[in-house]
Amino acid sequence: MGGPGPGRPRRADARRNIEALVEAATRLLAVDPDASMNEVARAAGVGRVTLYGHFGSRTALVAEVVDRAIAQTDEALAQLDLDGDPREALGRLLEATWQLTHRFGAVVVAASRALPPEQMRRAHEGLAVRVRGLLERGREAGRFRGDMPLEWQLGVVQAVLHGASAAVHRGEVAAEDAPWLVRETVLAALAA
Amino acid sequence: MGGPGPGRPRRADARRNIEALVEAATRLLAVDPDASMNEVARAAGVGRVTLYGHFGSRTALVAEVVDRAIAQTDEALAQLDLDGDPREALGRLLEATWQLTHRFGAVVVAASRALPPEQMRRAHEGLAVRVRGLLERGREAGRFRGDMPLEWQLGVVQAVLHGASAAVHRGEVAAEDAPWLVRETVLAALAA
Numbered sequence: 410m411g412g413p414g415p416g417r418p419r420r421a422d423a424r425r426n427i428e429a430l431v432e433a434a435t436r437l438l439a440v441d442p443d444a445s446m447n448e449v450a451r452a453a454g455v456g457r458v459t460l461y462g463h464f465g466s467r468t469a470l471v472a473e474v475v476d477r478a479i480a481q482t483d484e485a486l487a488q489l490d491l492d493g494d495p496r497e498a499l500g501r502l503l504e505a506t507w508q509l510t511h512r513f514g515a516v517v518v519a520a521s522r523a524l525p526p527e528q529m530r531r532a533h534e535g536l537a538v539r540v541r542g543l544l545e546r547g548r549e550a551g552r553f554r555g556d557m558p559l560e561w562q563l564g565v566v567q568a569v570l571h572g573a574s575a576a577v578h579r580g581e582v583a584a585e586d587a588p589w590l591v592r593e594t595v596l597a598a599l600a601a
Numbered sequence: 602m603g604g605p606g607p608g609r610p611r612r613a614d615a616r617r618n619i620e621a622l623v624e625a626a627t628r629l630l631a632v633d634p635d636a637s638m639n640e641v642a643r644a645a646g647v648g649r650v651t652l653y654g655h656f657g658s659r660t661a662l663v664a665e666v667v668d669r670a671i672a673q674t675d676e677a678l679a680q681l682d683l684d685g686d687p688r689e690a691l692g693r694l695l696e697a698t699w700q701l702t703h704r705f706g707a708v709v710v711a712a713s714r715a716l717p718p719e720q721m722r723r724a725h726e727g728l729a730v731r732v733r734g735l736l737e738r739g740r741e742a743g744r745f746r747g748d749m750p751l752e753w754q755l756g757v758v759q760a761v762l763h764g765a766s767a768a769v770h771r772g773e774v775a776a777e778d779a780p781w782l783v784r785e786t787v788l789a790a791l792a793a
Binding site for chain 2 (some may be wrong): 526561565571573593597598
């Protein structure tokens with residue numbers, strides 16, 4: 410009778426609220442990188458006090474959204490075939506990364522505004538490890554130029570991917586053109 | 602006798618304080634993008650109250666530092682010879698831009714953390730106008746590929762320049778290697 414007791418049910422409520430908040434935040438931030446805490450609480454059907462009880466700040470909520478987006482992205486990247494010619498493999502990796510990035514839309518913009526650069530970099534570890542592996546293999550095979558630092562080439566890949574997100578967000582580039590533009594630009598920049 | 606009267610001297614004091622604050626902020630931010638308002642006030646030999654009287658927020662101060670850096674940069678870019686072969690001209694423009702960017706060091710990092718993306722974009726108008734002109738001329742002459750949107754190519758130039766600032770700031774790339782890396786990478790990415 411009455412409200413839930415102190416044990417399990419309350420924890421189950423908390424879990425449900427957290428799920429609803431993260432889901433709503435992901436959905437809103439994907440469209441509007443400036444979506445507010447109030448908008449997220451409203452969309453999740455959760456009170457402000459509860460929202461702030463789970464996420465002490467907007468930054469904490471954005472960080473959680475990003476963590477989950479990265480986990481899903483890593484899972485998808487793990488399915489990719491990155492064997493064979495390193496240029497073709499990098500092309501496949503870039504197109505898949507773009508599709509995943511685009512699924513999360515303006516979350517990337519929200520993240521780059523709210524999170525410190527160090528956190529953004531950690532957010533890209535899964536991609537960075539794979540790109541680095543392909544760069545090493547492709548440089549050795551003479552398929553990528555080897556007269557530039559590998560770290561620089563890795564930075565170029567990330568800069569072009571980020572630039573593409575920003576350009577699509579600003580409406581300068583159509584979303585369906587982005588995978589090709591990213592792929593062509595990166596492969597040209599790295600060509601031996 | 603006594604303190605300065607209400608007219609000229611006070612305005613002259615204010616001007617001197619503003620100059621000292623902007624100069625100190627530029628110097629500190631060039632080394633540490635997280636330099637605080639307190640550190641700026643101390644370095645300028647000006648009290649906190651006076652600092653906040655002139656610049657209501659750290660963002661306002663960073664914006665002023667950036668405005669001046671841009672004015673100096675534009676003046677230097679206006680001296681460049683951008684005639685002749687568009688690829689060579691773009692190479693000269695990129696190297697000069699890099700040297701100017703590097704002179705202001707971590708100010709670029711501080712700006713990208715403190716200012717909204719729209720303001721950052723306006724900050725690059727002077728460079729963007731020149732790059733756009735060279736891209737148009739180079740595409741027409743078949744020196745740059747014309748199968749990608751010009752806006753995309755402009756974004757790539759800016760992404761690579763920014764990536765270079767960040768990479769030098771993180772210690773991944775030596776400052777003296779950056780001009781060559783920026784030039785080679787951009788020209789390869791744009792090659793017809």
